[in-house]
Amino acid sequence: MQLRKSSTDRVLTGVCGGLAEALGIGSIWVRLLFVFGGGILFWVYLALVFLMKD
Template identity: 65%
Template sequence: MDNKIRKSQTDRSITGVCGGIAEYFGIPSLFVRLIFIFLPANILVYIILANTMPDSPQGL
């Protein structure tokens, strides 16, 4: 099974980064979003992840 971290196609608020991280670790996306809210460099980390994480295939 190919278990790579990818942007979510179904759980998207802006670009699907938090949803993709949540799907990879099997946790609710609300927890990931709360971590990003309280992370000191949240905007910079989110922008980097949004540009480097691949999109999830349409069939998944």
């Protein structure tokens, strides 16, 4: 599974949209996970911003 930022489903950087496409779920669920998931997921999100390809 290759993770890529979404070019169509993006709010900030496309990370949540790309993860949702790869997992086959709605992007709102991924966004909610990052918002309510706690402080460590902030750092995971930040790392994915730089690690995922456009």
